[in-house]
Amino acid sequence: MAGGSAGRTVASRVLGLIGAFDASHRRLTLSELAARADLSLPTAHRLVAELVEWGALVRDEDGTYAVGRRLWDAGLLAPVATDLRSVAAPFLHDLYGATLETVHLAVREDDHVLYLETLRGTRNVPIVSSVGSRLPMYSTGVGKVLLAHAPEDVRTQVLSGPLRPFTRHTITTPGLLRRQLDRVVTEGYATTAEEMTLGACSVAVPITTSAGVVGALGIVVSDLRRSRLRLVSALKVASQGVSRALP
């Protein structure tokens, strides 16, 4: 068997096909799938046919492929902070009802924020996060909260890593960021001002249990100047509620 294909297992090829999809590639043609999974066209064809038959992928009438319902089912069974999510759900709704702004529940995953839930507000604020998306910690409200309460090695790593600017307001100076994080701990909440997306500001608070900070609640608005204290109060109430209801 020629070249780089030797030694790869069938399982890895199947997983490669599934992993070929991502948030910006929800639909792929067979050729794209083959290329992204690094498979020859016949191999991709054969495996994809089997995945479609099982329901892991679906083939659209225009010939493109997408993730299928059966993988959707399987994914829902993943124990991704299930306790936190189910406990927090009603409080997220309360927050949404009280503010009508975009509300987030997030946890730390290594050196990124993982968004577990987002309730999208009706106002016209640009939102880049959605359920399942991972964003940097230094440029988001929930991220700053989680980073401020993360173990020292994570904080060091993020602060010493490249702080890529997303907008002209993104904080790219480690010293300034660290001072902000210190203040997040003492004041109990974090804010961002157009640091991830122009036109979007955010506030966030930690969810604390006896085991420490297990997640963060955040709200995204177009302008913080007037509403900051009101939003912080609402977030703190919700966060207390979640903490109390957690096992």
Added chain:
Amino acid sequence: MAGGSAGRTVASRVLGLIGAFDASHRRLTLSELAARADLSLPTAHRLVAELVEWGALVRDEDGTYAVGRRLWDAGLLAPVATDLRSVAAPFLHDLYGATLETVHLAVREDDHVLYLETLRGTRNVPIVSSVGSRLPMYSTGVGKVLLAHAPEDVRTQVLSGPLRPFTRHTITTPGLLRRQLDRVVTEGYATTAEEMTLGACSVAVPITTSAGVVGALGIVVSDLRRSRLRLVSALKVASQGVSRALP
């Protein structure tokens, strides 16, 4: 190679392992996985190790396996009525805010109801449905709505199939059920009274577009007698809103 294992593809074994998990089997030991996927222990061991390495499964510290974060990610990319879900989300929140009861968004999948979203109310009403669950159509509010507006062959199939009773109030008489469905069409909403679960009643209305009925909105309460008309109004308002916002 001996026996029934011949002819099976590696891909089918991998998918069998993923499919071994379901709502009542979220965690499985290696032996259970092997048995449920019909694999020998060494084969299961080898494949599972590869799935864990990729992130499709996770191994808990107690040795049991569960669906991993990477499959959760992939599942979120599935185009499972994404338009309907995103459009309906704010209206579901409105409904929840107005009633504080459990709110459902569901579509028909063959002869079952598939629950796309559920917002769980704070009242103490027993709820068996959750996102991704499939329930019969004849014993749920959203199910009756979707069945009443389903193609005739689906209606016939459900009515002639076994109507298994879940409680003593489940409707098991095809004639009675058909009369109810006719009334659902004329009155524009469906109700159930402890037909799926004792202590849970429901109201539901269709979401209608130019292409016909594309889904249903439902509310679950402990008692319908007083609030029926109020809930129907709220549901109809929300349903109109979703219809208008759908592409």
Added chain:
DNA sequence: CACCGACTTCCGGTGAGCGAAAGTCCAGGA
């Protein structure tokens, strides 16, 4: 300490899977 059940590793035979190549299909232009 022997036993048990569950998991892990080893290893030789073999058939599932690989990709080159040929075939099919369709859309767009000459």
Added chain:
DNA sequence: TCCTGGACTTTCGCTCACCGGAAGTCGGTG
């Protein structure tokens, strides 16, 4: 109409990844 190019589909024979019996490991238990 025929040609052309691109994308997908199918065939086929070689070969190496995979399978499972068997043996090894490990922790718990009487």
